[in-house]
Amino acid sequence: MKTIGVDVGGTFTDLALCDVGNGEVVIHKVATTPHDPSEGVVQGVREVCARAGTEPGEIAYVFHGTTTATNAVLENKLARAGMITNAGFRDILHIGRHQRVEHYSIRQELPWQSRPPIARRHRKTVAGRLVPPTGAELVPLDEAGVGRAAEELKAEGVEAVAICFLFSFLNPAHEERARAIVEAVMPEAFVTTSSSVSPQFREFERFTTAALAAAIGPKVRRYIANLESALARLGVTGELRIMASNGGAATARMVSEKPALTLLSGLAAGVLGGRWVGERMDRHDLITLDIGGTSADISLIREGRFAETDARSTALAGFPLLLPMIDVHTIGAGGGSIAHLDRGGAFRVGPRSAGAVPGPAAYGKGGDAPTVTDAHVVLGHLDPEDFVAGDLRLDPEAAVRVVGDLAGRLGLPLHEAAEGILTVLNANMANAIRSRTVQKGLDPRGFALMAMGGAGPLHGAAVAQMLAIPEVIVPPYPGITSALGLLTTDLKYDAIRTQFQVSDSLDIARLTEGFAAMEAELAGLFSADRVPAERVRTTRTGDLRYLGQGYELSIDFPSGALDAAGLDAVWRSFHDRHAAEYGHAFPGSPIEIVNIRVAGTGLLRKLPGLAAPAGGSLDAAELRRGRCLFRIGGRLTPCDTPFYRREALPVGAAVAGPAIIVQQDSTTLVPPGARAGVHPSGSLVITLGDAA
Structure with missing residues (x-):
């Protein structure tokens, strides 16, 4: 049986085609198409099938991690939605709770007030009341009023409706009856209820969750329908499964009915992939650090179980949510993060990113801002001729130009400015990990750091050194670990x-x-x-x-x-x-x-393991030597550094740092004083020494 995992990131769309029977994997990356991510998905499926010599009709399942819902909320590109609620409770979405999000700020933004998912003019009220503790009916539902509200919403051009009544988690009868009336009046609209999305108490969070579900519903439903049609035209007859925020997959039908399942779809797959890699190495306490082009996603796995969010901390773009989700902490730190001086003159890296278009200056696509990738190019950490397996040739002169401009503004030499970009970014990620470990009473030294994503292996060792974590694990295919994670789910x-x-x-x-x-x-x-x-x-x-x-x-x-x-x-x-x-x-x-x-x-059939690494000899794996700069003893020092081809490294080989290990989907940096070896499972294990 052959399956494909597709993960859409901010810069690249990653694909893994796996033969579940023998563990053989073919990987591929294509540029993400922000205007319509499904175009990149279909292009990637077509190309990875061609690379594997597989006909699209042979694919049994396509597992997809989608950012459609997440991006719609983050970018505030929501459908025009309406709400029907109890008389007197029109403004629950606006009032929120009495707690201040930022206790000491007098200028804080409350997103449910500044950019509500449902505008006040589209919130209608009707008579009807259920009461605790059993959800008994105190006031009958005004069914005629529901019909009038639906007619008004239809006239206002509303595409989706959230029906949210008090105490519906005890008794959904009023909400379900109102849904039937609205669907009869507005058969083309997306209609949802708070009791079907999140049947639990805390009315503000339940109403907000239902409101977001309605506001993303039409977009997610269209995306899923378009993707299914495009895959069918390509000849894919297998089923489409969508990654859900809870760490499992859902059918396309279920996601079309309950789009809120995908609010953190893409982030969950990376955690599953990291756990799966760790299990094959008997490592069950992990900090996963998934660094892509735009963001770094951090999660904890303890005794083989990932953490889930709770009612205090589950939110997206500032909106509280009541949904089961893997606990993933995201910061704006990635290969495309832009280094800049803020209005106060402080040196910052991120959260703004060059994204897929135009991307870092070194990509040669018109980027004119210094990014993390440009800094690595200036320091010699990336091979301009062998980036993404030669699919993309880097422009070192462009990288030197933009980093040099920043160095001039900082009053620093070129290479000091480039190294400063990496140090600031690494410190941001280390601080984010401290917030999930040290500040919660956990010692990060008791974990292994799983460095994933296209940029994770470049930064994993440096971040681990800042936290005194002794071991860094780099998965066999770090840049597409999220795509592989999709193939390990149920x-x-x-x-x-x-x-x-x-x-x-x-x-x-x-x-x-x-x-x-x-x-x-x-x-x-x-x-x-x-x-x-x-x-x-x-x-x-x-x-x-x-x-x-x-x-x-x-x-x-x-x-x-x-x-x-x-x-x-x-x-x-x-x-x-x-x-x-x-x-x-x-x-x-x-x-x-x-x-x-x-x-x-x-339970689904899933990826049992990867084919054992073939390897060869250390000498045969060495591609060339180059001049790379590393900070040693407080000084930025040029080092004669070997570059190795990862797939040629033999199991058990010890690679002494400094070294650069290249592969199709990522580049691993082994700093001075560290050692890297190939585990029998195919992962790289970097052990850090005091001199690193």
Whole structure:
């Protein structure tokens, strides 16, 4: 069986075509087409099939990580959307919560006020009210009012409608009836409900999540339809699967119905790819550092499990979200990040990026700003004749020109300015990792750093040195690890219910019934996707807190019938987790269950491993030697540096730094004092010495 993973980045679209039977992989990169990412995807699929000698009709699955939803929110390019909500609650989207996002700022921007996903004039209200604790009807739904609101929205040219009623997480009846009325009036519109997107309490976050789901719905639906049609015209008959933010894949049908699943689609695949690489090396505690052309994405994997966001920290472009997502921290730091002086004269690198067009000056496409890639070219770290396997020839003179202009403004020599660009960028990434480790009570020295992305292997060793991390892992295909990660995933759907209960007055039957209902719901979804029941796995978790607290921690629950002994283990786990997270616990205090969750996984055939590296000898792998500059003992020092072809390196070979290791999709920098070796799994392992 042959599958393709396609990951769309800010600069390149990465592809991996894999034969699942023997682990053979053919990789390819094409320029991202920002005006319509599907064009780059289809071009890449066509070209990678040609490289592999494979007909498009032989492809069983195309797994795709898409940035369509993410970019629509980040760039505020949303559909004209409307909302129907309870009378008197038109402005929930505007008011938000009483907490200040920035406690001490008097000029902070609140995105839900400055750029709301649904304009106030498109928010309509109707009579109807459900009340807690059961969702009983207090005021009947004004169905005629819903119809009038839909007619008004249709006349206003609205493309999508979010239906958001109070306490719909307890009883979705009013929302579902309103949806039916709106769809009858506006059959061409995208219609969603807050209870179908995120059936849990916290009305502001639930309404915002539903509003964003509506505002991205038409664009995501069109993108998926266009991509399916284009792949069909190419001759691809296999199924299209879309990466979801929760670390699993979803069918194209599911994503078209629930586009919010993809709000962080592209970022999740890199974490999965990093975990998969680590598993083949028996490394289960990892910091993944995925550096592309525009951004650096950071995530933690502990004991083989990736972290998920919580209600306090899940957000996109400042908008709070209530959705299961892999916890990925993103900063504006990549190969295309632009070095500049800010208005105060301070030296900055990023977050602005040269992107795919025009790209760094060294790309020769009209770029005129100094970027991180240009700095590497000036310092000799990149081979102008062998960049992206020779598919792109670099222009060293252009790089020298733009970095030289910046050096003049800084009053520094050319090479000091170039090295300064890298130092600032590396410090930004190291600080971002500290915020996810040291500031949360975790010691980064207990992790290995997984350097991924096109630019990750160039910076991994330097960032690790700043954090005293002893080991850097560079995957076999670092530049397309996200695309490979797509080939290691399964179908994954989540169900959630808000169910307030307290440990000292627990209704075990009600709790068991809630979990069973969600498991049945997920079984229906997998059945619709033709996944046999024997290939479905479910796991249970709950959002727990001490009674009176404002936020929760996610704790595992046992499967099957619940009893007092099993729940005692849950309470102990919560106390332990609370102590680890906050430094203290209250074992005698009652614990409140807020939400219960079930994650369902439909097992798919996936990439079992990669073909073992063939290698040869160290001498045969050496391409040439060049003059590269590195900081040694506080001084920028020119070094006679060997350049190696990665695929020719033998397993177990020890490459002493300084060295540059080149391959089709990335370049690895081994600094002075470090050593690199090829692991039997095909990954490079860089060990860092004190002299580096």
